[in-house]
Amino acid sequence: MKRVLYPGSFDPIHRGHIDIAARVAENFGTCVIAVGQNADKKTLFSQEKRVEMAQQAVSYYQKHLAKDGAPNIEVVGYDGLTIDAAVANGCSAIIRGARSLWDVNEEKRLKWINKKLLAIRFNTEMEQIIFKASPDYDYLSSTDVKKLCEAGEYILAMSYVLPPTHNELMKIFLEKDYHQALGGFWWQAFIKPFEGRSYHNLSHIAYMINRLAIYKRQGGKIENEQNLQQAIFYHDYSENEEESASAIPYTNKELRSLVRATKHLDGQEKTLSGDEQIIHDLDLSILFDKDNYSDYANCVKDEYADTCSEEEYRQKRREVLDILSQTVDYKIFPPVVKEWAIRNMGREKENL
Numbered sequence: 319m320k321r322v323l324y325p326g327s328f329d330p331i332h333r334g335h336i337d338i339a340a341r342v343a344e345n346f347g348t349c350v351i352a353v354g355q356n357a358d359k360k361t362l363f364s365q366e367k368r369v370e371m372a373q374q375a376v377s378y379y380q381k382h383l384a385k386d387g388a389p390n391i392e393v394v395g396y397d398g399l400t401i402d403a404a405v406a407n408g409c410s411a412i413i414r415g416a417r418s419l420w421d422v423n424e425e426k427r428l429k430w431i432n433k434k435l436l437a438i439r440f441n442t443e444m445e446q447i448i449f450k451a452s453p454d455y456d457y458l459s460s461t462d463v464k465k466l467c468e469a470g471e472y473i474l475a476m477s478y479v480l481p482p483t484h485n486e487l488m489k490i491f492l493e494k495d496y497h498q499a500l501g502g503f504w505w506q507a508f509i510k511p512f513e514g515r516s517y518h519n520l521s522h523i524a525y526m527i528n529r530l531a532i533y534k535r536q537g538g539k540i541e542n543e544q545n546l547q548q549a550i551f552y553h554d555y556s557e558n559e560e561e562s563a564s565a566i567p568y569t570n571k572e573l574r575s576l577v578r579a580t581k582h583l584d585g586q587e588k589t590l591s592g593d594e595q596i597i598h599d600l601d602l603s604i605l606f607d608k609d610n611y612s613d614y615a616n617c618v619k620d621e622y623a624d625t626c627s628e629e630e631y632r633q634k635r636r637e638v639l640d641i642l643s644q645t646v647d648y649k650i651f652p653p654v655v656k657e658w659a660i661r662n663m664g665r666e667k668e669n670l
């Protein structure tokens with residue numbers, strides 16, 4: 319069993335990185351993800367934050383995605399040379415991932431430098447492996463994740479990173495949407511209540527903001543867009559819709575009723591106005607998402623896991639899925655999505 323160092327910037331860590339780390343752990347024993355500090359490379363996240371984000375992503379992977387038991391993956395930060403980090407962390411090999419021929423050439427260059435440095439410093443050699451990216455992930459790059467977020471394509475960014483990473487990205491990128499919707503209110507204070515939540519968090523708001531933008535781009539009618547955006551930001555601010563509606567810092571009756579329109583499980587037939595219907599549908603749009611549904615189900619579970627036992631969770635979640643499957647109905651999306659939502663929920667119920 320070997321300890322293998324997997325060095326990089328991980329700014330931020332994405333699904334391709336995690337895939338390599340998991341395969342390394344499976345094949346060799348332990349993968350040590352080493353988050354580097356490179357003075358030449360300007361990073362979006364501090365090294366401390368990148369280490370924390372890598373740890374969160376690894377935990378999510380081990381809990382929800384690893385197939386045969388949790389692979390041994392550790393995360394460390396390091397300054398200076400990769401070979402020094404390898405020695406300091408007791409590793410006998412260094413691994414790098416390569417997506418393309420260009421990557422392979424670059425990795426060969428680094429490999430050669432490491433080989434020479436190891437010989438000069440320690441008079442030794444170390445196995446250096448280049449792992450080919452799996453075809454599912456070889457189009458992913460941290461740079462593209464950041465570009466997509468910058469462009470407001472938050473839903474597509476979800477395919478690149480694991481949910482805890484996406485939520486961290488939203489702390490940075492969603493701020494501009496927040497100011498556009500709410501003006502100068504203080505973002506850092508606003509995001510406090512969302513901390514520690516796995517589903518009702520900034521990623522969920524970003525998902526709805528992105529879907530609203532798509533709806534608008536496709537010619538969908540909106541009565542008061544700014545009200546709608548504000549309601550999206552506030553609809554999960556507190557524990558329930560009533561409290562969230564009351565938390566809005568200024569009196570705006572329409573805004574409050576938009577927040578109340580996101581109450582889905584009261585079994586009430588509702589007559590919703592145009593914008594109320596939009597926010598209602600946006601809030602439930604994750605249910606028909608084929609790519610992101612399974613992460614949604616994992617995050618819902620994580621959010622409620624601490625409040626009840628596994629068995630209680632399963633029972634409650636089944637009840638919720640039954641109600642939603644019977645009542646789910648969208649007015650602003652094509653009729654076919656209702657079928658997709660029911661299928662997704664059915665699958666979740668089977669796997670509970």
Ligand code: ADP
Nearest residue numbers: 325326327328334414415416451455456458460
């Ligand atoms: P760098 O170390 O050049 O800053 P990153 O932090 O982005 O690069 O990536 C760390 C390591 O992961 C590198 O070996 C890189 O080639 C590899 N890698 C990057 N993206 C992928 C991917 N999509 N699939 C597999 N490996 C990847």
